[in-house]
Structures are given as structure tokens and as C-alpha cells.
Amino acid sequence: MIDDIIKGVEDYLTPNIPVKLISQGAEALVFETNVHPYNPYTTASNASYIIKYRPAKKYRHPSIDQALTKHRTLTEGRLLSKLSNIPGINVPQLICCDPYNGYIWQAKVGCVLPNGTFSNLKNYLWYQKNIDPFDEDKIVKVLVSVGRQIGILHCNDYVHGDLTSSNILLDNNTSSGTNSANEWSPYLIDFGLSSYSTMPEDKGVDLYVLERAILSTHSLFAEKYNQWLLQGYKQAYCEMSLGKDDKERYTKLEQVLKRFEEVRLRGRKRSMIG
């Protein structure tokens, strides 16, 4: 089954684009390659590109399936485009897309951590906690900056829709200007379920999903971690409100936090009923 899908991808890309499968998620297969799809000048030996492929789902009606695949691929492409124009938000660069077949190419972000795992937020927290359990400074810094990313996203009325700790990647590239070595920049990825929304409810759900993700993988420290995330989140709201409409922005933050609390309560009730 999976072999057939991979074979299909290889046929589509031709032998000129050798790929390595790096993730097999609920919705998509993610591959890596060092061949640029159209600009041979940028094909350096260490360059790497991400190809995300949404295969057809056999249990869906073919025409519905195709429409949905196209929709998700385009949603992801549009979000990568829109968000790249918002100062302060980091997303991978869109390279190209083929919504007819469910392919989207983007720049690769992140790196391999010294313990051999990939630098998404989830792995990073494990790694950092294990090498130096008493040095929380680095973790604080990372989580506050992640919180800020989400804050800026929400301030601009975009919601992620699947905000787990593996959909947040940490990149330590030094080329992006102000970044000194050893500093992590958080990047948001995986926008197939994202949307434009002014509703506090949607933002509350984003925050809740992330909180649950942290809770389930880092339960011992979850409370602290979530506090730092929220600290960055609030910071972003305050910074964005500088200058104009102070009051309005502040109430917006309050509204989201109130919803977040409600979503949390609903979640707890649901899990009690089980």
C-alpha cells in the first residue's frame, strides 16, 4: 500500500529527483530532496527541499477526494504566502505547488539535534531537558518565542488549525540577519487546516491543542512550559497593540483567553464523561 504510493511519487517526480521519505502522517507523506524543481543555479550539494504529498484516500469518493486534496494543498500554499508577508512570522518559503496532484514544495527548515532527533519543538524539549535539567533559560527563551509566533499569528486573525508541538520547527540558521549562533527561531508548518478567522473560539482551540500536546508529552513540566508559551503569546498581543487601538487589542486578548479557559473546561468535562 505505502510502497505503491511511494512508487507513484517516484514516477511523478522521475528518477531525476531522488527523494527520501522523512515523515508519514495522517494526511501526507513528506519527502526530502536536494534537487531544486526549476532553478539549477540554486542546487547546492547541501541544499535541501521538502516535498509534501497528499495521496488520494481510497475511502473517499474520487471527485470529493480530488477536490479536498486540491483545497488542502492550496490552503497550505496560500497560508505560506500570506504569512510570509507578516513581519515577525516565520514560515518555510513556498517553492512551487501542483494542487491537481496534491504536491507542494517548500524550503527545508530545522536541523538534526545532537541527540539525533529532528528539531521540532517536541523533540527539542526532550533533548534540552535531558542535557541540562537545571538550566531552564534556554527552554524559557524558546517557549516564549514560540508563544510570540502564535500571538502574532492570532493578532493577524489567522488560526493554525492543528497546532501540535511537531508542527513547530526550530531553526538555528544564522543567515537570517539578527540571529546569532545558538539562537533558535521557531517556524510554523503544516497549514492544510488553517484559516482566516476573527473568532476568539478558534484561537482558543489553537491554544488548547498546543497545551494538550505539551501536557501529553512533557507532563511533568507542562504547567511551566505552558506558562512560558502564554507569556510570549501575551507579549505579542501587547507589542502589536502599541500605538493604535490599545483598548481594542487588549480586549481581544482577554476574549481569547476567556475562550481558551472555556475550551479547556469543555475538554475536561468530555474526558470525564469519557
Add this chain to the structure above:
Amino acid sequence: MLLVLPQFPDYSISINLFTNCNYKGTTQALTSCSVEQAPRAFIKASNIYSTSHLLCAIYKSFIEYKYNRLRTKNLSTEVILSLYSSSNISEAFKQFGVNSDSVDTDNIIVLQIFNNKKSESYDANTNAYGIDNTLLFEILGKNSENLEFNDANLIKIRDISMIKKIYKIKHENSTNNDQIERCIINSIQLRGL
């Protein structure tokens, strides 16, 4: 330059950058210097920001050609539509194409896309079909000079303020070159979808 996109190995793409053109084309001349198996497209080079800009539009044209449909005559002309930020074909040709009234166009890119299997008569030395190169130079002007299609040469001739206008790139997004190119690629890849 002669190029093959890795995903579409059956096609060759010839891209030639000419400067110092004294353009004298009529629609008729333009048509007759295109051979059927390898139609030519004439593109205003000053509106091309970088190699990635043009190549990304070529890639998009291939995707439309192979998996959807062409909206113009052929793959070469489709690139002109792909370059534009909206699906208005006549606007696209006005902004990026070179037509009979483009007398002030100094810098022109001549693009040809052809199927390797069908094109035995291709002459790799001139990067264009031998049969009508004379006509090509008549159109481009005797003093026109063939430069290599690369970023260094494009930087010399590009009209950044025009490009920003075409792609509606706002001031805050034009602080660095990477960001401008990124905006262009985003709008080409998502246009019309």
C-alpha cells in the same frame, strides 16, 4: 542557456537574453520566426527580477500543460501568462510580452520550449533553430547583443519599481531582495488557482 527541468525531461528550454535591441517586430514577423515544433515567446527582460522568477513561471506552465490545460497557444506563450499575477491574458501580454508596439524595449528574452523527441533539427550551437535566426536578428535589431541568462545580467537591466507595481509588492515587503523574490514566486505559484 539550454535547460531541462528535472521533472519534465522530455522538453528542452532555450532562454536567450538580448540587450541593445532595436526592436522592429510586427506581429507577422514574430509569428513567422516561430517554427511549429518550437514556438518562440518574446519577453520584456526588464520585468524579470531574477532567474528564479522566470524559471518558476516556466515550471508553472508545465504543471498547467501536463495536469490541467493551457490557456494560450503553446507552452512558450503560456509562460507569459504564468508570469503575470492575474489571469487576464491580454494584460499579461501587455506587461510581459513584446508586441508590435513595444518599440522602446531594449532588453528582450527569447524563450523556446520544445519536445526533444519531435525536434531533430535543433541546433545546440546557436541555441535556436537555425532556419530563422536571420529573421530573429532582423526583429531584434542588428546591434542586439546576446548575453548569458543569469542573475548578474538580469540585475543590470531589471526595473524594480515596475516589478513591484506589477506584483503589488508593498513597501514593507521590499526591504530585502529575498523578500521581493519570495513575493513574486508566491503570486506566480498561486495565481488562478
